Amino acid sequence: MENVMIDIDRVTMRFRMANDKIESLKETFIAMLSGRLKYEEFTVFEDISFDVKKGEVVGIVGKNGAGKSTLLKIISGVLKPTKGVVRTYGNIVPMLELGSGFDPELTGHENIFLNGAILGYSKEFLAEKYEEILEFSELNEFIHMPIRNYSSGMMMRLAFSVATVVCPEILIVDEILAVGDEGFQTKSKTRMLDLMGGGTTVLFVSHSLEQIEEMCDRVVWIDEHKIRMIGTSQEVCEEYRKFWS
Amino acid sequence: MIEKHVKQISLFFLIYVAIAVAFYFIGGDQLKYKYVVSPLGNPDGILEEFTKEIEIRQPFVPTEETLETIDILFCTYARENAGTVTARIFDDSGAELAAHSLDISALEDNDPYKWVISPGIPGVKGKNLTLALTSDGLPGSSPGIYYSAPENDRQVFYVNSTPRNGRICFDFVGKQVFLFGTYYWQFAAGFGALILAYCLWAFYRKKKGKPTVLSHVSAVWGRYQFLIRQLVSRDFKTKYKRSILGYLWSFLNPLLTMTVQYIVFSTIFKSTIQNFPVYLLSGIILFNFFTESVGQGLTAIVGNASLITKVYVPKYIYPITKVISSSINLVISVIPLLLVTVVTGTRITTAILCLPYVFLCLLLFCIGMSLFLSTTMVFFRDTEYLWGIASLIWTYATPLFYPENIIPAQFRFVQTLNPLYHYIRFTRTILIQGVVPEPRAFAVCLFSALLTCAAGAVVFKKFQDRFVLYI
Numbered sequence: 001m002e003n004v005m006i007d008i009d010r011v012t013m014r015f016r017m018a019n020d021k022i023e024s025l026k027e028t029f030i031a032m033l034s035g036r037l038k039y040e041e042f043t044v045f046e047d048i049s050f051d052v053k054k055g056e057v058v059g060i061v062g063k064n065g066a067g068k069s070t071l072l073k074i075i076s077g078v079l080k081p082t083k084g085v086v087r088t089y090g091n092i093v094p095m096l097e098l099g100s101g102f103d104p105e106l107t108g109h110e111n112i113f114l115n116g117a118i119l120g121y122s123k124e125f126l127a128e129k130y131e132e133i134l135e136f137s138e139l140n141e142f143i144h145m146p147i148r149n150y151s152s153g154m155m156m157r158l159a160f161s162v163a164t165v166v167c168p169e170i171l172i173v174d175e176i177l178a179v180g181d182e183g184f185q186t187k188s189k190t191r192m193l194d195l196m197g198g199g200t201t202v203l204f205v206s207h208s209l210e211q212i213e214e215m216c217d218r219v220v221w222i223d224e225h226k227i228r229m230i231g232t233s234q235e236v237c238e239e240y241r242k243f244w245s
Numbered sequence: 246m247i248e249k250h251v252k253q254i255s256l257f258f259l260i261y262v263a264i265a266v267a268f269y270f271i272g273g274d275q276l277k278y279k280y281v282v283s284p285l286g287n288p289d290g291i292l293e294e295f296t297k298e299i300e301i302r303q304p305f306v307p308t309e310e311t312l313e314t315i316d317i318l319f320c321t322y323a324r325e326n327a328g329t330v331t332a333r334i335f336d337d338s339g340a341e342l343a344a345h346s347l348d349i350s351a352l353e354d355n356d357p358y359k360w361v362i363s364p365g366i367p368g369v370k371g372k373n374l375t376l377a378l379t380s381d382g383l384p385g386s387s388p389g390i391y392y393s394a395p396e397n398d399r400q401v402f403y404v405n406s407t408p409r410n411g412r413i414c415f416d417f418v419g420k421q422v423f424l425f426g427t428y429y430w431q432f433a434a435g436f437g438a439l440i441l442a443y444c445l446w447a448f449y450r451k452k453k454g455k456p457t458v459l460s461h462v463s464a465v466w467g468r469y470q471f472l473i474r475q476l477v478s479r480d481f482k483t484k485y486k487r488s489i490l491g492y493l494w495s496f497l498n499p500l501l502t503m504t505v506q507y508i509v510f511s512t513i514f515k516s517t518i519q520n521f522p523v524y525l526l527s528g529i530i531l532f533n534f535f536t537e538s539v540g541q542g543l544t545a546i547v548g549n550a551s552l553i554t555k556v557y558v559p560k561y562i563y564p565i566t567k568v569i570s571s572s573i574n575l576v577i578s579v580i581p582l583l584l585v586t587v588v589t590g591t592r593i594t595t596a597i598l599c600l601p602y603v604f605l606c607l608l609l610f611c612i613g614m615s616l617f618l619s620t621t622m623v624f625f626r627d628t629e630y631l632w633g634i635a636s637l638i639w640t641y642a643t644p645l646f647y648p649e650n651i652i653p654a655q656f657r658f659v660q661t662l663n664p665l666y667h668y669i670r671f672t673r674t675i676l677i678q679g680v681v682p683e684p685r686a687f688a689v690c691l692f693s694a695l696l697t698c699a700a701g702a703v704v705f706k707k708f709q710d711r712f713v714l715y716i
Binding site for chain 1: 471475476479487551554627
């Protein structure tokens with residue numbers, strides 16, 4: 001068990017789902033009166049275990065609703081598993097979705113600090129890396145403009161630059177590699193490869209098998225609440241393709 | 246390491262001692278006792294001329310431990326009178342407790358005569374006493390005594406042993422002594438010892454590697470301090486973004502609200518309320534902070550859904566930072582409050598140093614409410630709209646623009662149970678009367694704040710793991 005960064009130990013995740021998404025008092029009340037308020041146990045994973053070693057790039061595949069994103073949430077500590085434990089060693093940086101963690105009224109400069117703080121970076125670190133972030137994002141003079149005026153590509157470039165400026169020990173990526181224009185896409189891919197080469201452990205969810213094959217060392221295939229297969233990316237991707245054809 | 250902790254604890258303790266000593270001097274006599282004045286009664290009529298033929302006996306029951314002063318309302322019939330009135334106080338066994346002679350020629354027309362009993366009569370709370378008045382005045386040069394019409398059949402006084410319904414116009418002032426003030430140093434020492442004991446215990450636990458609330462708070466603060474600062478400054482920067490006047494609105498808003506309410510309500514309530522502008526403004530500022538911070542805190546979890554589902558941050562940081570951001574606004578709006586206080590000619594005293602105390606209590610209260618409501622908001626989105634109505638009702642249930650005593654006695658509990666009423670009253674006592682509120686007010690404010698905060702925290706903690714599934 002040397003250099004294990006993420007240890008997923010017999011994790012079971014069950015949701016207690018109300019049969020409709022009941023959000024308001026009125027709806028609950030009506031549902032209660034008409035006796036429809038039943039909860040269904042919904043199992044996402046049943047007793048899964050695997051671990052990820054330092055510097056590995058692990059892809060997670062599975063059909064829609066298999067629980068890929070749920071697994072990432074459990075690993076990043078946002079969700080508590082029903083049973084079992086997840087142990088992580090090192091700081092986890094999730095790549096946020098487009099613009100979440102940004103405030104549209106603030107300037108790019110202010111948002112770098114806000115978003116950095118949310119991702120758990122220190123003030124000194126951000127001040128030191130500010131120039132680097134600015135340079136990488138190619139925003140130049142736009143950095144002092146409120147980001148509500150940014151294009152989505154600009155916003156994404158900023159988000160990507162903030163998230164990857166640090167060499168996080170664990171980076172969690174949920175389908176966001178196609179960022180910005182052609183030039184920036186190449187650049188961000190290079191940065192990702194750099195990070196992976198630099199010892200960062202990456203967990204990577206994508207529907208694009210090509211990307212997974214290209215970037216991952218190992219792949220975990222989740223299906224029917226279980227790990228259907230775990231192995232090198234070639235093996236698993238081959239099986240996965242067969243499954244769909 | 247140990248040295249650092251010893252330093253921290255002793256510094257903390259020194260600050261406590263300094264505050265305790267300073268508070269003793271700021272609080273002054275307000276901490277030790279207060280005077281309770283019974284009502285004088287309406288002067289509904291004048292008794293027959295108070296000559297030497299007449300003896301008046303008025304039974305009364307003091308509500309406080311020590312009887313200090315008695316006021317009696319005389320009339321002089323607007324003429325020169327002569328002679329002496331003798332006032333005596335008897336207890337129910339007929340023993341004389343105090344006696345006083347007053348010179349009739351010195352009486353002012355329609356003005357209460359103040360008899361300061363010195364030293365006060367101790368231990369009279371709840372006893373049946375009698376005030377007996379005799380005169381040696383002659384017809385044509387004697388004063389008259391006002392009486393009030395009876396409020397109920399039990400109100401009786403005696404003129405030459407003949408019972409009459411009603412009471413003479415008099416009041417009595419009792420001194421209520423507070424245990425807290427009497428034993429202030431003992432209380433302060435006891436509380437200090439408690440704090441010290443807790444610190445030592447936390448220190449001991451920490452050494453053994455076990456968590457305490459104190460170590461948890463300091464760990465969270467150390468780790469998330471930068472995030473908390475960023476979130477607060479974000480809220481503060483974006484609050485008035487794109488408005489021309491910007492932060493000036495924090496000044497103007499309460500002032501303008503006050504002006505409108507002053508114009509609308511001044512003719513109705515002005516006469517019964519001392520310093521109406523300050524009365525209005527203190528209520529508006531505190532209540533605005535409450536509605537604003539809780540309204541913001543309410544949506545803190547739902548509004549940050551995209552972050553909460555991605556990054557692990559202790560979730561309570563979101564509602565708490567919202568309340569803290571609003572509190573900056575509160576601090577800014579204290580400036581117009583003090584300005585109005587000075588402009589209306591009220592002297593600002595050292596009692597104002599107690600203002601941060603009530604603000605801190607209010608802050609805790611709002612944090613508690615935000616934690617609770619942001620939790621319910623996750624599961625029931627109706628909370629937002631219900632809160633809109635609830636806060637409107639709350640506005641009217643709190644004496645912001647009307648006098649406190651306008652509420653009928655059977656609905657007084659609405660005020661007693663309303664923490665905001667206590668916070669606002671506390672502030673008004675400081676600003677309008679210029680004195681430190683009585684010890685009870687301190688306790689009520691702190692207790693209601695801690696209780697709400699703890700309740701909110703318990704609810705939040707119980708449900709926080711399920712937030713992610715519902716937002």
